[in-house]
Amino acid sequence: MARAALQRRLSWQVAEVVESIAETARVRSLVLDAPGWTAHRAGQHLDIRLTAEDGYQAVRSYSIASAPAEGKLAVTVERLDDGEVSPYLVDELRAGDKIEVRGPIGGYFVWEAPLGGPLLLVGGGSGIVPLMAILRQRAAVGSDAAVHLLASWRTADDIIYAAELERLGALDGVEITQTLTRGTPAGWSGRSGRIDRTMLADVAWAPDAAGLSFVCGPTGLVEAVATALVDLGHAAAQIKTERFGPTGG
Amino acid sequence: MDTDVVLDGNVLAGVFGELFQHDMTIARGMCRECGLSGPLAEMRVYPEAPGAVARCPGCDAVLFTIVKNGGRYWMGFDRLRCLEIRAAD
Numbered sequence: 507m508a509r510a511a512l513q514r515r516l517s518w519q520v521a522e523v524v525e526s527i528a529e530t531a532r533v534r535s536l537v538l539d540a541p542g543w544t545a546h547r548a549g550q551h552l553d554i555r556l557t558a559e560d561g562y563q564a565v566r567s568y569s570i571a572s573a574p575a576e577g578k579l580a581v582t583v584e585r586l587d588d589g590e591v592s593p594y595l596v597d598e599l600r601a602g603d604k605i606e607v608r609g610p611i612g613g614y615f616v617w618e619a620p621l622g623g624p625l626l627l628v629g630g631g632s633g634i635v636p637l638m639a640i641l642r643q644r645a646a647v648g649s650d651a652a653v654h655l656l657a658s659w660r661t662a663d664d665i666i667y668a669a670e671l672e673r674l675g676a677l678d679g680v681e682i683t684q685t686l687t688r689g690t691p692a693g694w695s696g697r698s699g700r701i702d703r704t705m706l707a708d709v710a711w712a713p714d715a716a717g718l719s720f721v722c723g724p725t726g727l728v729e730a731v732a733t734a735l736v737d738l739g740h741a742a743a744q745i746k747t748e749r750f751g752p753t754g755g
Numbered sequence: 756m757d758t759d760v761v762l763d764g765n766v767l768a769g770v771f772g773e774l775f776q777h778d779m780t781i782a783r784g785m786c787r788e789c790g791l792s793g794p795l796a797e798m799r800v801y802p803e804a805p806g807a808v809a810r811c812p813g814c815d816a817v818l819f820t821i822v823k824n825g826g827r828y829w830m831g832f833d834r835l836r837c838l839e840i841r842a843a844d
Binding site: 516551553565567608609611612613614615725746747748749750751 | 760761762763764765766768769772773776778780781794796797
């Protein structure tokens with residue numbers, strides 16, 4: 507049975523776009539209906555394959571944004587202007603359109619309620635997507651794991667899930683800190699500047715709390731954060747990292 | 756294309772699944788060069804150098820490469836010494 511489930515996960519299947527939600531000027535969430543989809547775990551991804559009329563295919567991996575306990579499947583995609591896939595997903599794809607998907611995949615950058623907390627979630631830009639799946643899963647299953655999300659954005663206009671972050675941040679046990687790296691608007695109550703060791707020392711759990719850290723973003727941010735956490739005394743084995751970048755987009 | 760893009764082993768989850776019918780991102784690999792051992796998700800992966808090049812996060816040695824061409828995958832093993840794969844339940 508496990509084998510049948512695995513093979514279903516690895517086969518390409520057609521998914522229909524149920525909804526395309528504008529998150530920012532360059533980011534959209536796509537809610538997908540994929541019949542026979544195996545439930546994912548928070549933090550996993552899926553592959554999307556596009557096939558051109560001449561048969562040329564491009565495959566890209568996207569983090570799943572929705573929580574398994576929400577009973578839906580959604581990805582959030584940032585448009586990379588010179589990309590092959592993301593401009594189509596963000597600018598062209600709309601409700602009723604179909605794409606090929608396979609997954610869920612990846613068992614490394616994953617959180618499930620029994621893992622508990624405390625959790626430190628650090629995201630840069632659209633690196634927040636798998637972290638959002640974790641926050642949503644925590645809320646949906648009623649986990650009381652303490653969690654601190656530290657999110658870094660270029661400008662206030664780049665903030666994804668702004669309204670939902672405000673709502674989730676008001677839950678017991680959830681703390682959210684956001685920082686803007688390219689200037690702050692009037693009235694900004696968050697932080698400014700890149701995430702550095704000092705900022706991490708302020709928001710991270712004490713190393714002896716034995717919490718789990720999940721860090722996702724561009725390679726430079728992920729490596730700086732992981733290195734700083736180890737410097738601060740966190741065990742490397744308790745830090746899960748996922749890097750993304752413009753792999754042709 | 757930019758060949759300097761460096762990601763990590765998570766990006767190979769789909770290809771691994773296709774090739775091994777197994778989630779190899781949580782399998783542990785050992786580097787023959789420096790002896791570091793860890794989940795393949797933590798490897799440095801250069802996804803665009805004709806195929807994917809996976810390097811050791813400790814010493815940057817090339818562990819293996821995966822190239823897809825003409826409907827086939829070619830997997831070349833370099834400094835990957837061994838793999839520890841959890842058996843199915």
